[in-house]
Amino acid sequence: MKKIQFFDTTLRDGEQTPGVNFNTKEKVQIAKQLEKWGIDTIEAGFPIASVGDFEAVKAIAENVETMTVAGLARCQKADIDRAYEALQHAKHPQIHVFLATSPVHMEYKLKMTPEEVIASIKEHVSYAKTKFEKVQFSPEDATRTEKNFLLKAVQTAIDAGATIINVPDTVGYSNPTEYGALFKFLIDNIQSEQEIIFSSHCHDDLGMATANALAAIENGARRVEGTVNGIGERAGNTALEEVALALYIRKDFYQSESSITLNETKRTSDLVSRLSGVAVPRNKAIIGANAYAHESGIHQDGVLKNPDTYEIITPSLVGVNENSLPLGKLSGRHAFAAKMETLGYQLNDEELKDAFKRFKSLADKKKQVTEDDLIALMVGQSQECNETYRLGCVQLQYVSDGSQGAIVSIDTGEETKTESAIGSGSIQAIYNSIDKILGQKPELKEYYIKAVTGGEDAQAEVHVTLADTENNRQFNGIGIDFDVLQASAKAYVKASEQFQKEVGKA
Ligand code: KIV
Numbered sequence: 001m002k003k004i005q006f007f008d009t010t011l012r013d014g015e016q017t018p019g020v021n022f023n024t025k026e027k028v029q030i031a032k033q034l035e036k037w038g039i040d041t042i043e044a045g046f047p048i049a050s051v052g053d054f055e056a057v058k059a060i061a062e063n064v065e066t067m068t069v070a071g072l073a074r075c076q077k078a079d080i081d082r083a084y085e086a087l088q089h090a091k092h093p094q095i096h097v098f099l100a101t102s103p104v105h106m107e108y109k110l111k112m113t114p115e116e117v118i119a120s121i122k123e124h125v126s127y128a129k130t131k132f133e134k135v136q137f138s139p140e141d142a143t144r145t146e147k148n149f150l151l152k153a154v155q156t157a158i159d160a161g162a163t164i165i166n167v168p169d170t171v172g173y174s175n176p177t178e179y180g181a182l183f184k185f186l187i188d189n190i191q192s193e194q195e196i197i198f199s200s201h202c203h204d205d206l207g208m209a210t211a212n213a214l215a216a217i218e219n220g221a222r223r224v225e226g227t228v229n230g231i232g233e234r235a236g237n238t239a240l241e242e243v244a245l246a247l248y249i250r251k252d253f254y255q256s257e258s259s260i261t262l263n264e265t266k267r268t269s270d271l272v273s274r275l276s277g278v279a280v281p282r283n284k285a286i287i288g289a290n291a292y293a294h295e296s297g298i299h300q301d302g303v304l305k306n307p308d309t310y311e312i313i314t315p316s317l318v319g320v321n322e323n324s325l326p327l328g329k330l331s332g333r334h335a336f337a338a339k340m341e342t343l344g345y346q347l348n349d350e351e352l353k354d355a356f357k358r359f360k361s362l363a364d365k366k367k368q369v370t371e372d373d374l375i376a377l378m379v380g381q382s383q384e385c386n387e388t389y390r391l392g393c394v395q396l397q398y399v400s401d402g403s404q405g406a407i408v409s410i411d412t413g414e415e416t417k418t419e420s421a422i423g424s425g426s427i428q429a430i431y432n433s434i435d436k437i438l439g440q441k442p443e444l445k446e447y448y449i450k451a452v453t454g455g456e457d458a459q460a461e462v463h464v465t466l467a468d469t470e471n472n473r474q475f476n477g478i479g480i481d482f483d484v485l486q487a488s489a490k491a492y493v494k495a496s497e498q499f500q501k502e503v504g505k506a
Pocket residue numbers: 013098138140141166168169170171201203
């Protein structure tokens with residue numbers, strides 16, 4: 001069996017999904033869950049991109065134990081220095097240096113000649129090697145790069161000290177036959193005295209990101225890069241859960257294994273979905289709500305007689321419908337603390353006290369508090385700790401002309417502001433009031449509600465996406481509450497917080 005290393009870039013490429021903005025606390029929480037899931041290397045961010053990115057990479061480096069922590073850098077000394085600074089306290093640091101090598105990128109984006117690109121790779125990979133033992137190099141847009149030039153770029157990086165070569169299909173242009181052949185070509189033709197690990201990095205523009213990654217593995221790649229739930233720039237990246245399951249279920253074919261703890265898959269997916277605000281489509285492989293649902297009578301009959309008839313993955317293998325005992329209002333602090341620990345939360349005394357109080361108030365309203373409820377509860381707690389705007393009262397009034405009126409107050413950190421507005425429905429009235437308080441006029445791009453769990457006493461989870469049409473930017477927010485209107489208001493305030501930070505008042 002070959003060991004395939006998993007490199008997760010949910011917090012870097014995944015955060016490039018429109019509307020996704022994780023704060024540092026959320027990033028650390030995701031990083032810890034990724035470690036539990038069995039990820040070998042996490043790309044924690046792009047340290048030079050912003051102070052926030054730098055702080056998050058640093059915090060992750062200080063908080064994880066076994067995972068290698070990587071930081072992204074362009075071929076620029078300042079980028080490499082900043083990554084070095086952010087990763088100083090990582091137990092296992094790694095740098096990921098990249099430079100585009102395709103004709104279109106070199107000519108129009110970089111405005112560099114091929115010779116200048118080769119010289120820059122040599123200079124900057126060598127420089128990175130003076131600071132990091134593990135240096136990864138990516139020739140960006142590799143799949144649209146002339147093959148012999150790509151080989152030259154890769155060989156230059158290896159000669160300068162890179163031991164990991166990542167081959168990005170940056171624009172999702174390749175297909176399995178072509179991408180696999182590219183790995184074979186590079187692996188057969190590079191020269192190196194030491195072992196070089198080849199890695200796949202695929203985007204899903206043509207829906208082939210997972211197939212391409214698996215083709216790379218068939219052709220010698222020993223590492224796969226991707227994100228949880230496949231989130232990422234445009235159509236997203238390779239969904240790591242899909243690769244992990246494909247390797248496991250079809251080990252007869254791939255003859256490969258990974259360190260992924262499969263029954264942590266659903267939990268990891270749920271956490272990323274909640275914190276990113278990006279919902280998982282119902283029909284998504286492995287973790288979608290319908291992935292284990294059998295609708296037709298013939299299928300149901302077959303599965304009842306023998307699940308093997310139509311089920312190649314048992315739901316419990318990936319942690320779906322695990323038979324875990326729900327908590328209730330009689331559950332004590334110890335049971336609660338133990339459950340939080342199994343869910344991957346390491347809470348200090350203060351956090352535990354606050355979480356337990358929230359749990360008790362939830363258990364008063366809900367017969368059974370499931371794992372999903374607890375994760376939702378923690379999302380709420382983490383949002384409140386990091387929020388700039390705190391939602392106060394939300395009051396609704398029916399207006400005689402058939403429209404709705406709302407009065408909303410928000411604590412902005414400096415003062416508590418209250419405004420009222422009308423709308424053709426309750427939600428519009430609430431959102432108009434919030435816009436008035438914050439002096440903004442974003443476009444409401446998306447709004448949807450889902451229930452955190454099944455049952456009549458389920459909490460509502462509302463997702464909101466606001467857009468700044470002028471700059472083509474989006475901001476997600478989620479709100480969880482028993483009351484749909486309250487959850488809707490929370491989600492809008494959360495997305496507005498990001499909107500205000502990045503775009504400012506209208
Ligand atoms: O898609 C891409 O080319 C990237 C690189 C930075 C590796 O994300």
